[in-house]
Amino acid sequence: MLHHAPARPEAERAHRAERVDLAAAFRWTARLGMHEAVANHFSLAVNETGTRFLMNPNQMHFARIRASDLLLLDANDRDTMARPGAPDPTAWGLHGAIHRLVPHARCVMHVHAIHATVLACLKDARLPPIDQNTATFYRRVVIDEQFGGLAFEEEGTRCAGLLSDPKCKVMVMGNHGVLVIGESVADTFNRLYYFERAAETYIRALQTGQPLRVLSHEVAEKTAKELEDYPGQADAHLGELKAILDAEGSDYAS
Template sequence: MSITNLRPNLNHWQERVDLAAAFRWTARLNMHEGVANHFSLAVNDDGTRFLMNPNQIHFSRVKASDMLEIDANDPETLSGPNAPDPTAWGLHGGLHRHCAHARCAMHVHSIHATVLASLADSRLPPIDQNCATFFNRYVIDEHYGGLAFEEEGARCAALFSDPKQKVMIMGNHGVLIIGETVAETFNRLYYFERAAETYIRALQTGQPLRILPDDVAEKTAQELEDYPEQDERHLGELKAILDEESCNYAT
């Protein structure tokens, strides 16, 4: 379903609306970090122009018209009057500059994903269907180097060399999710946090884990990857709820 462009002077209106809905729902799920963390979405063919939330606006207040349109190859980006957060430029600029298949990127410090990233062993074993979704489909960053300025952003982007791996468990930091669209990426972010919560809570029982065999975990992950339209329907339902509440996200 297309969305009426309420700001005809702004390009990529549908994409802006989808991003704004993702920000609003991430705040509702308490997966935000106040005025920190960032989502981005490429809007040109090579992925180097992208939309991103403005500097230090709370996720619960982000609107479609707020999105910055940024050129990852413009060295003057941080010197403008409406400059993005430097760490957002470092991480997302590096990602869109060096990783063309990362059309959309969502970075959060959500509680359970960050707990997982804080463990000496940050692997997510396939102990249930949600966890199996990510079997062989994440990469662990073992070399956190401080705030994600340009050098750190380029280093992180290089870790997404395998297109099959669309989740980065950022050791000592949080999680970075990539995908083709806002709907796909948000759906993946949502279910990774759910999976991490299941695993962390299972560890808390102190009981042995029931881990799926590799072949069953891979079969499950593939079946879920091929499952039709869940990501679009998920985001569509969230936007419908926001619309019913007369939320101003799409303005």
């Protein structure tokens, strides 16, 4: 049986709908095995400028996170790490910097999912458009080739500087993992899910040793644009995941 600390004060249970969506994303990410122990983090901006954000508590497993467990932080609060219940310092360094410096990054998800991380370990970490899923990300990925160690504040600020182009919502963090941004939890989780699937397809295709059937620039760009404009898929995806969790009696929304 899972045991949790008592619920936090009402002020820390604000933004109910956003908390529920983010908690569902944590639970499903763990179910898919895309997490890494207690080391990865998701965050979601909850004010207009993007500087106030929800994030998972320090060292809590994705499979246990509830809506009420999420921290409410201020990217401009320089005393955050000195306060009781402070977040993981690398999470603060990376997510705090992004929410402070990249206002279009409303939601930020960083994981060490295996296939995306394998891609990040290749000398050429580009993802060629070899099927519909890989084409989704055609010319929409930035590759960080200057890994500088754990994402404390200086490294987090450097990474945030790579996300200036709103078109590029995935960062392959060379020698590290993947970071995905989006407009909402549903938008970002859907992108994270499909990027890991796309990376798996590419890695498995490489393992065959056979030549790749790469789409033309015209078809790849057309496919990416069509999928960007495809209505409602991300919201439906997250909605179905929450419905499954609800039917199972999960406490994620509590």
